Structure formats: C-alpha cells, structure tokens
Amino acid sequence: MTLNKILLLSFLTIFTSCNGQEKANTVNEANITKPSPKVIRNFKAIGLAPDFDTTLVSQYIRSIFQDSKGNLWFGTFEGIVRYDEKTLTYFSNPEGFISQSVFAISEDKNGNLWIGTDQGVYKYDGKVFKNYNQKNGLNHIDISRKGILVDQSGTIWVGTHGGVYRYDPSADSKDGKIFSLFQQLPPINNAGIMEDKSGNIWFASSNKGVFRYDGKTIINIAEKEELGENYAGGIAEDNAGNMWFTMKNGICKYDGKTLTEFTSKDGLGGTEFWGIIIEQSGIIWITARGSTTRFDTSVPISNPNAFTVFTSVDGFTCCVQSMFQDKSGRIWWGTGQGLYRFDGKRFYQVKQKGPW
Secondary structure (H helix, E strand, O other), X not given: OOHHHHHHHHHHHHHHXXXXXXXXXXXXXXXXXXXXXXXXXXXXXXXXXXXXXXXXOOOOEXXXXXXXXXXXXXEEOOXXXXXXXXXXXXXXXXXOOXXXXXXXXXXXXXXXEEEEEOOEEEEEOOOOEEEEOHHHOOOOOOEEEEEEEEOOOOOEEEEEOOEEEEEOHHHHXXXXXXXXXXXXXXXXXXXXXXXXXXXXXXXXXXXXXXXXXXXXXXXXXXXXXXXXOOOOOOEEEOOOOOEEEEEOXXXXXXXXXXXXXXXXXXXXXXXXEEEEEEOOOOOEEEEEEOEEEEEOOOXXXXXXXXXXXXXXXXXXXXXXXXXXXXXXXXXXXXXXXXEEEEOOOOEEEEEOOEOO
C-alpha cells in the first residue's frame, strides 16, 4: 500500500469517527447524563395537588436562569431551586425567602441574584434573601414573567402588572424609596423586558403592544402598526437583529421597519401563543396552548419542514411556562408538569434524580 493510500484511509477513519460522535451528542443527548444530585430540602412543600409526583423538580416551573458560576436556577410555585450538578437545593421559608411563586430571575454585575415573585423582588447575595415591596417604591408587587432585566450598564429593570420600575442602588442603604416608576412608559401590564444587541430596551405588554427605549425616547409598536391584537406575550432577537414578538394568534417579526406575521395558517401549532426563544443556531421555538412549534427560518415558509409541531404525543404533558438555553447550548423547558429537555426527536422529563 502506498503512502498516499495510507494517509487517505487515516483521514477517512478520523472523519467518520468525528461525524459519528457529533451525531451521538445531538440525537442521543438524553443518554449522556450526569450523576444524580443530592436533594436538599429543609422544608415541607405546600400547595401540591394530592396526586403530585414528588420526584419532580417541581410541578410548575415558571422561570429558568443560569448564573455566572454556571448554576441553574428554577423558579417554581414553592420557592426557588438551584442545581449545581452536585446538589439540587430548595430555598424557601427557613432561608427568609417567604414568597412561593417565582416568575423572573436575573443576576447583577456583583453576582447578586434578583428574583421576581408575587410578593415583590428579592435580592440574594449568596447568603441572605432581602425583600423589596411597597415600602421600597414598588406600588405593584406582582412581578411579571421575564420581568427582571439587568442591562449592559448595570441598571435593574422590574416589570409588573401595573408598570415598569427601576432600581436605585444609592438609596438601598437608606431602606427608603429604592424603586421608582419609569415615567416614560404608560402604566402597562408588562409581559417581559429584554435588551437587544444595540442596547435598546424592549418592553412587551399584554395590552398596549411593544415599546422600545433607546435611552432617550420611547416608540410604541401597537395594533395600528399591525401587531396582532395589540398584545405581546414574548419577545426575542435573532442573529440578524430582527425582533420577534408573540401575539394572541401567532408571532410577528420586526426588522425595524416592517412587521411580518406568522399564524397557524403558515404552520404554527396551537392557539393563544405565549412564549418564544431563539436558539444560538437561529432555530425559533414558540409555545402555545396545546403545542410547541419548532420554526426553522432557514427553510422557505412554503416548505413543510419549516414548521415542526410537537404535542403531548411527543412527550409534553402540560403547557410550557418557561424556556431557556444554557451556556452549553442545551434548552430547558419548564411546564405545568415539571422540567423537560429535548433529545432531538422527543421531549423527556428531567426529575430530581435526572436524567440531567
């Protein structure tokens, strides 16, 4: 055998091996699991249905977040849960975290965790939970889902069902009016806050469309500009800088000038569209009542492969309440029946013991 043939065979062996490994990591992700974590819960769960599966991470997972240390946090209706690969720790009353329902989680530049609940905002410094409520300027203490943002400048935004507030760190030590209403916005029922790549802050509302703040002025994209039914429940930005919003009857892409609507007529599954997340790859996931849709924008809309609709037969047993992509690229789904992951074909349930 000549030297050239030997080199060619070596190259083909390496190429085939690499391709096989890549496919295994993508499709059989559910089989690549981590050891079961130790479960630390020093309080009795309350408010659970009689038939609730106690092996779940929680029955309702309303928010998911990964901190700067790589820990995953899950906001539930019985407190907040931290997963650090070794332990699954439940925080509630004994630690001073008295609220049970967690709707939003974020982290500031000092490593403090900011947690939005139905009883105001909590700041967690790794040791103590500090609560902010009406006496601190939050006239509305019911924090909305995805209602906490720490922007690039370090400003902390808090969205409620009665308006958006900003945190004043200089006033925190005085324990006075630490949060003030953002007056440039009307008193919207906030449904999410995010910052785009250019530093604009976007506010989704459930009653007055979407607002964009560039640091000076506010613009409103509402029904008169064809944003569905003047409703926006989810908000995301794709790799090209387009903004995507969920509406009652579908989703909408905004390129800065034009709004393009996608509905069930185009291939979306379900009704009453709620959440949206865009993978690093550009794939868009949309949640709705009765289904979750995978939207591949690289495929023409006329192609049936552009939209893939997943229902209960594909693993999900209840409506999706939160979605999150972690730093390694894995996507997590929080539902009304626990925590889920996707193995490339089906959704599988992640319980306390795994598979993580």
